[in-house]
Each structure stands twice: as structure tokens, then as C-alpha cells.
Amino acid sequence: MARTIIVSNRLPVKVQKDSKGNLHYKPSEGGLATGLGSVYKQGDNVWVGWPGLYFTDESNKNEASQRLKEENMSPVFLTEEEIRLFYEGFSNETLWPTFHYFNQYALYKKSYWVEYKKVNQKFCDQVVAIANPDDTIWVHDYQLMLLPDMIRQKLADASIGFFLHIPFPSFEVFRLLPWRKELLDGVMGSDLIGFHTYDDMRHFLSAVSRISFLGNHHGQIMRDRRTIVVDSFPIGIDYDKYAASAASPTTLSREVKFRTSLGDQKLMLSIDRLDYSKGIPARLQIFDIFLSKHPEYQGKVSLLMVVVPSRDNVENYKSLKEEVDLLVGRINGKYGSMNWTPIHYFYRSFPLEDLSAFYRMADVALVTPMRDGMNLVCKEFVASKLDKRGVLILSEMAGASKELSEAIIVNPNDKHQVVDAIYEALTMPEDEQEEHMEYMQDTLKKFNIHHWVKLFLGRLDQVKEKQRKMATKVMDIQMKEDMIDAFAKSRSRLLFLDYDGTLVPFNNDPQQAKPDKQLREILKGLSELENTHVVVISGRDRMTLEKWLGDLNLEFVGEHGVWVRMNGEEWKTIETLDASWKQEIGPILEMYADKTPRSFIEEKDYSLVWHYRKVETGLGELRAREIISHLKYLSVNMNLQVLEGNKVVEIKNLEVNKGKASSRWVERHKDTDFIMAIGDDWTDEDTFKAMPEHAYTIKVGDLRSGAKYSVRDYEAVRSLLENMQGALKKVGSV
Ligand code: GDG
Numbered sequence: 001m002a003r004t005i006i007v008s009n010r011l012p013v014k015v016q017k018d019s020k021g022n023l024h025y026k027p028s029e030g031g032l033a034t035g036l037g038s039v040y041k042q043g044d045n046v047w048v049g050w051p052g053l054y055f056t057d058e059s060n061k062n063e064a065s066q067r068l069k070e071e072n073m074s075p076v077f078l079t080e081e082e083i084r085l086f087y088e089g090f091s092n093e094t095l096w097p098t099f100h101y102f103n104q105y106a107l108y109k110k111s112y113w114v115e116y117k118k119v120n121q122k123f124c125d126q127v128v129a130i131a132n133p134d135d136t137i138w139v140h141d142y143q144l145m146l147l148p149d150m151i152r153q154k155l156a157d158a159s160i161g162f163f164l165h166i167p168f169p170s171f172e173v174f175r176l177l178p179w180r181k182e183l184l185d186g187v188m189g190s191d192l193i194g195f196h197t198y199d200d201m202r203h204f205l206s207a208v209s210r211i212s213f214l215g216n217h218h219g220q221i222m223r224d225r226r227t228i229v230v231d232s233f234p235i236g237i238d239y240d241k242y243a244a245s246a247a248s249p250t251t252l253s254r255e256v257k258f259r260t261s262l263g264d265q266k267l268m269l270s271i272d273r274l275d276y277s278k279g280i281p282a283r284l285q286i287f288d289i290f291l292s293k294h295p296e297y298q299g300k301v302s303l304l305m306v307v308v309p310s311r312d313n314v315e316n317y318k319s320l321k322e323e324v325d326l327l328v329g330r331i332n333g334k335y336g337s338m339n340w341t342p343i344h345y346f347y348r349s350f351p352l353e354d355l356s357a358f359y360r361m362a363d364v365a366l367v368t369p370m371r372d373g374m375n376l377v378c379k380e381f382v383a384s385k386l387d388k389r390g391v392l393i394l395s396e397m398a399g400a401s402k403e404l405s406e407a408i409i410v411n412p413n414d415k416h417q418v419v420d421a422i423y424e425a426l427t428m429p430e431d432e433q434e435e436h437m438e439y440m441q442d443t444l445k446k447f448n449i450h451h452w453v454k455l456f457l458g459r460l461d462q463v464k465e466k467q468r469k470m471a472t473k474v475m476d477i478q479m480k481e482d483m484i485d486a487f488a489k490s491r492s493r494l495l496f497l498d499y500d501g502t503l504v505p506f507n508n509d510p511q512q513a514k515p516d517k518q519l520r521e522i523l524k525g526l527s528e529l530e531n532t533h534v535v536v537i538s539g540r541d542r543m544t545l546e547k548w549l550g551d552l553n554l555e556f557v558g559e560h561g562v563w564v565r566m567n568g569e570e571w572k573t574i575e576t577l578d579a580s581w582k583q584e585i586g587p588i589l590e591m592y593a594d595k596t597p598r599s600f601i602e603e604k605d606y607s608l609v610w611h612y613r614k615v616e617t618g619l620g621e622l623r624a625r626e627i628i629s630h631l632k633y634l635s636v637n638m639n640l641q642v643l644e645g646n647k648v649v650e651i652k653n654l655e656v657n658k659g660k661a662s663s664r665w666v667e668r669h670k671d672t673d674f675i676m677a678i679g680d681d682w683t684d685e686d687t688f689k690a691m692p693e694h695a696y697t698i699k700v701g702d703l704r705s706g707a708k709y710s711v712r713d714y715e716a717v718r719s720l721l722e723n724m725q726g727a728l729k730k731v732g733s734v
Pocket of ligand 1: 166351
């Protein structure tokens with residue numbers, strides 16, 4: 001049975017060794033461990049990760065492996081050196097600052113990168129050793145960005161999901177990384193890639209487009225003929241756990257104890273790990289400004305600030321700690337009195353019941369990171385407010401701000417705005433507090449951690465299922481032989497062949513895509529077969545088709561169906577078409593061409609095409625979007641269609657399409673017992689749709705199509721056509 005394998009840098013348990021050398025196993029209380037607990041503890045599922053301890057002797061390793069295995073965990077043992085270079089180094093000193101927009105702190109060290117690759121490979125080996133080909137593998141976070149593709153190389157069909165817990169920065173910041181392309185390639189080994197917010201997802205897609213030159217269609221990237229889905233899945237908390245903890249007798253007794261020592265002034269709360277991304281010094285400065293701007297609050301409000309120790313052997317963090325210590329001392333010295341301490345500062349962690357008591361007591365939670373993937377503290381604060389009293393001030397730079405819009409949302413760099421927000425929070429009427437709190441609680445209850453896990457894994461299943469359905473379309477040897485056999489045995493034949501991308505490779509300069517010798521021979525051979533009609537069905541203008549292929553015994557559809565040339569007849573337009581709209585639409589396209597270097601307009605009899613094959617990646621796509629939205633509205637009234645193709649936007653009469661044109665041949669050759677249509681882009685979908693049930697429809701390249709089969713590229717098409725011809729000749733000569 002298919003299993004689910006969770007992979008993260010850390011296991012949801014920390015192994016510790018006491019002074020006597022005995023091992024202890026301390027489960028993690030983190031949200032992810034709780035949420036995924038329902039997954040990895042089931043059946044044969046397993047969680048792969050580092051157990052948090054350096055093991056030097058083998059017997060300890062075996063003991064830990066055995067014990068962890070019983071609890072569905074599989075440890076990856078890392079050495080001190082590996083942790084130093086892969087985790088503290090590349091993960092925390094290269095990726096972390098870059099992804100949080102602190103690129104001035106980022107170190108680009110080759111030794112870090114080499115170790116990062118090595119450790120990702122170590123994780124891969126471990127996963128591959130325990131995984132079956134049809135397992136679902138869910139990789140977590142920035143420490144393991146290379147892992148999805150490494151696994152894909154070994155287990156081509158596995159379902160692989162990746163979730164990034166920190167922000168994904170804008171392309172302009174991401175591009176600074178010397179290993180940007182490798183990181184994107186690594187992540188793109190996944191089938192589903194998840195982020196907290198739509199903005200993270202957008203930034204990722206833009207990086208993929210500009211660095212890996214892969215576009216996307218509504219968040220779907222096509223890579224190696226596999227569709228990768230990119231989407232946002234904002235993580236939730238274990239709501240019930242926090243609500244229950246807030247109601248527990250231990251929490252209540254802690255609250256009474258803290259309240260007695262604090263006195264009855266108002267309380268603002270902040271809880272973070274020590275990190276420059278959290279904006280702790282700025283928050284202290286804001287509190288300073290608040291106290292001087294509103295002296296009436298001196299002695300009336302205190303800030304309870306919990307900073308959880310982290311990475312304090314790293315230079316940046318060490319100086320951050322010193323800065324925070326200094327600011328706290330200065331503010332307490334400036335405003336404090338015998339019976340009032342402005343800031344209660346703790347550089348340590350607390351048990352959950354203490355945190356719950358803090359959440360309960362706080363009138364205001366001040367969550368003002370400079371950048372945060374999501375931020376769970378603000379969600380836990382809301383879940384702990386059983387009486388619905390209290391106000392959340394939340395930085396717009398935290399992913400959570402996209403969901404908790406009833407909070408007072410602030411820009412942490414705008415200190416005076418935050419000062420005003422504090423005042424607003426402290427003076428907010430209770431009914432208003434309750435109203436906002438209730439909204440936020442309803443959201444968080446529903447979108448809790450269990451919902452998140454279900455949503456992600458459910459989506460991954462769907463993506464895989466869709467891929468599997470599509471995968472059946474790839475034309476394998478047997479299908480190819482069957483088709484060739486049917487062709488050879490048929491009495492009469494009708495073939496529709498698209499030109500660009502189908503018979504010739506896609507060329508940046510359309511005029512360079514002339515038929516070469518091999519192609520001309522193939523087409524000549526086919527068209528000379530008895531009872532065989534070969535129709536070249538293209539978006540190209542009729543002059544070009546005539547010039548390049550007019551001497552062969554072929555039939556044509558030009559301009560997607562505006563023009564047809566049937567069996568030895570003259571070119572005809574199939575409809576009485578109006579082209580006066582070109583005078584209105586032409587200048588609009590010219591305006592876009594003028595402001596988009598290297599784009600150009602092609603004018604056909606009944607259509608206009610804006611080409612952007614040579615335009616800087618990203619800019620072309622952007623302009624295409626602009627043109628489409630500009631013209632969509634105009635086109636409705638003018639009986640036009642605006643179509644997006646391979647680096648082109650084409651505007652043409654609504655009545656024209658390849659499907660209508662090809663139907664003419666199908667009608668005329670009703671008794672034909674072999675019909676085939678091959679094409680590579682969206683305009684060919686109309687042809688596929690117009691074909692009778694028994695026709696062979698073949699898509700080139702992409703797997704997403706209404707065609708029955710797909711082949712890799714124009715070379716596969718040529719080889720197929722050659723084989724068909726060869727088979728018929730053989731039958732004929734027998
Ligand atoms: C990443 C992303 C994203 C804090 N102090 C104590 C304590 N905590 C707990 C909180 C909360 C957690 O630590 C911190 O929440 P974060 O949201 O910062 O989560 P991280 O895992 O650090 O960070 C972040 C998250 O992943 C999830 O995707 O939200 O943006 O950086 O749960 O309660 N817990 C205890 N004592 C403390 O003193 N027991």
C-alpha cells in the first residue's frame with residue numbers, strides 16, 4: 001500500500017544524552033509536529049529527519065534508530081561539521097537572510113553550498129532506501145530545496161510535495177544567490193509546491209520564468225513533460241489545543257501568579273525567537289516613542305517581551321542580542337519607577353501553560369516582524385482569547401496578515417503608524433474588540449493545522465491523478481505500431497498536419513522556419529500515395545505556404561482557416577469576412593510594440609498577430625497580459641477573438657478556426673477510413689475537436705490536450721510519418 005513519507009530537517013522529537021550517557025526522547029510541541037502527527041503515526045508512514053544530536057558511537061545510533069523506528073521515525077545522522085556548514089551555514093546564513101530580504105547579511109560561501117548539496121543527497125539516500133515507487137513524499141522547508149529533484153531522479157513516478165515555511169522573495173532578491181538556478185531546479189522535482197501566501201507563489205513563478213525560462217498557466221508549470229502545480233496553502237494552528245490550554249487549571253493559576261507580581265496595569269505582549277527578521281529593536285523604539293507621545297500611559301501599560309534564544313553564537317545574532325539588551329535597559333531606565341517596569345524582558349523559553357497565561361493576560365499583542373513567512377504567535381494569541389477581549393497589532397510583512405485582516409495591520413517601518421495603532425488598540429471599545437476577535441477566531445478554527453495538512457495532501461493526490469490520466473496519452477511503441485498498421489491497411493487516408501512546432505522546430509524568427517530537405521521529402525512521399533489527402537493546416541499566411549510548399553501535391557489551410565486550398569483548386573476564403581477592424585486594433589498593437597523592444601506585429605489578411613518570441617523573458621509575458629486585458633473588452637463588440645499562443649497574441653475574426661476549416665475535408669471525404677491530425681498548440685485543439693471519433697489525434701510536446709496521444713517533438717512526428725509511408729509501401733509491394 002502506498003505510504004506517506006514526511007521529510008524535514010528536524011524530526012518531531014529531540015534525542016538528548018544525559019551525563020550518564022543514557023538517551024532521552026523529547027517530543028516537539030511545534031504545530032507542524034502536531035498537524036503531521038495524524039499522518040506519520042499511521043500505518044507504515046514515516047518521518048525522516050535529523051534527531052537533534054550528534055552521535056559518535058554506533059551502539060547509540062542503533063539504539064536511537066530502533067527506538068525511533070518504533071515510533072515511525074527514520075533518523076538522518078548528521079555530523080557537527082555537516083550541521084555547521086549545511087544548517088548554520090547555507091540554510092541560516094545564506095538562504096534565511098536572502099529569503100527574508102536581509103540579503104546584506106547573506107554569505108555566499110562555496111563550502112556552505114557544497115555541504116548543502118551533500119546533506120540533501122544524504123537525505124535523498126535515506127528516503128530512497130525506505131520509499132516505494134508509488135509513495136507520497138512531502139518535503140519541508142528551505143533546508144531541503146534540492147531534495148525533491150534528487151528523489152525524482154531515483155523515483156520517477158513518486159508523488160512529491162514541497163512546502164516552504166518562510167517567505168519566497170521577489171525575483172530581484174532571489175537572483176542575487178549564486179546557486180539560484182540549482183535551487184529552483186531542485187524544488188521543481190516536486191509535483192506540488194506550496195507557499196503560505198499568494199505573493200510568495202507569485203515571486204516563485206516569476207523566478208522560474210526569468211531564471212529557468214519556464215512560463216506557467218494559472219500556476220501550472222510544464223517541465224520535462226510533467227505538470228507541476230504551484231499554490232498557496234496558509235498554515236494554521238492546532239486551534240483546539242491552544243483554546244484548551246487557555247482554559248486549563250494550570251494556566252489559570254499561572255495567570256493569577258503573574259498578575260499578582262505585575263500589578264493591574266495594561267499589558268502588551270510580544271513573543272519571538274531572537275532574529276533580525278522579527279523587528280525587535282524597532283518595536284522597542286516604537287514603545288519608547290509611544291511612552292513619550294502618550295505620557296498618560298506611563299505607569300499604566302507594560303510590554304511583556306519574550307525573546308527565545310536562538311543562533312546566539314552567530315555574530316549578527318550576538319550583536320542583535322546586545323542591541324536589544326541595551327534598548328530595554330535604556331527604556332526601563334528612562335521611564336521606570338519603583339512600582340512600574342515599562343518592559344518585562346525574558347531571554348528564555350517558557351512552558352506552554354505560561355505562554356497561554358501570557359496570551360490570556362495580554363490586552364494587546366504586538367506582532368511586528370520585518371518579514372515572516374506566516375507567524376503563528378498571532379494565531380495562538382487569537383485562539384487563546386476565550387473571552388474575545390484583546391487586540392492584535394500585526395505587521396503587513398507577516399504572511400498571517402493576509403488572513404487576519406480584522407487585526408490592526410501596520411507597516412513596522414512606519415514607527416508613528418504603529419504608535420497610533422497601539423493607542424487605538426488600548427482605547428478600542430470592548431464590543432469592537434469582541435467583534436474583530438470573533439471573526440478571526442472563526443477563520444482560525446476552520447483553517448486549522450489539520451485542515452492545512454488535508455488540503456495539501458489532497459491536492460497532491462489530485463495533481464498526481466491528473467498527471468496519471470494525462471500520462472496514458474504518451475504514444476508508446478505499441479500504440480505507434482497499431483496506428484501505422486491501421487494506416488497501411490486503410491483504403492483511403494486524410495492527414496492534417498500543423499506546420500510550426502509540429503513539422504519544424506519552433507524558430508525565433510518565423511521566416512527562418514522554412515521546410516528543410518528531409519521534411520520536403522517526407523511530405524512529397526506522403527502526398528504522392530494513392531487515395532491520400534495531406535492537408536497542411538497552419539496559422540501562416542497563404543503566400544508563405546504557397547512559396548514553401550505550393551509545388552507539392554498538398555492541400556492547405558492558411559491563417560487558421562481564413563484561407564483554404566483543396567485538392568488542386570484555387571485558394572478560397574471560407575467566409576465573407578470583414579477586416580475593417582484592423583484599422584482600429586492595429587494602432588493599439590503598434591503602441592505595445594513601440595514600448596516592447598524586439599516585439600513585432602504580423603499582419604495577415606484577416607488577423608493581426610503580436611509576436612514576442614525575442615522579447616526579454618518576463619516583459620513579453622507581462623505585455624501579453626496587458627494586451628489581452630486591453631483587447632478582451634473591445635473584441636466582444638467587434639466579433640473578434642483574442643488568442644494566446646506560443647509567444648504570440650493573435651486577434652482574428654470570431655468565425656475563423658482550424659476546426660471549421662478541417663471539417664470541410666472531413667465532410668468531403670466521409671468514407672475515409674483513416675484520419676489523423678497532429679498539432680502542437682492551442683489552435684490545433686479546434687482541429688482535434690472537429691475530428692470524428694475514430695480519428696487519431698496527436699499533440700506534440702505538451703501533455704495537456706484534448707488529443708488522444710502525445711509525442712515528444714517534431715522529430716518524433718517526422719519519424720512517425722516516415723514509418724507510416726514505409727509501411728504502406730511495404731503492403732503495396734507485397
Ligand atoms: C517558520 C516560519 C512560519 C515561541 N516561544 C515559545 C514557544 N514558541 C512557539 C510559538 C510558536 C512558535 O514557537 C513560533 O512560531 P513561528 O511562526 O515563528 O514558527 P517557526 O517554526 O519558528 O517558523 C514562520 C512557521 O515556520 C510555520 O510555517 O509561521 O513564519 O519562520 O508556535 O508558540 N513555545 C514554547 N515556549 C516558548 O517560550 N513552548
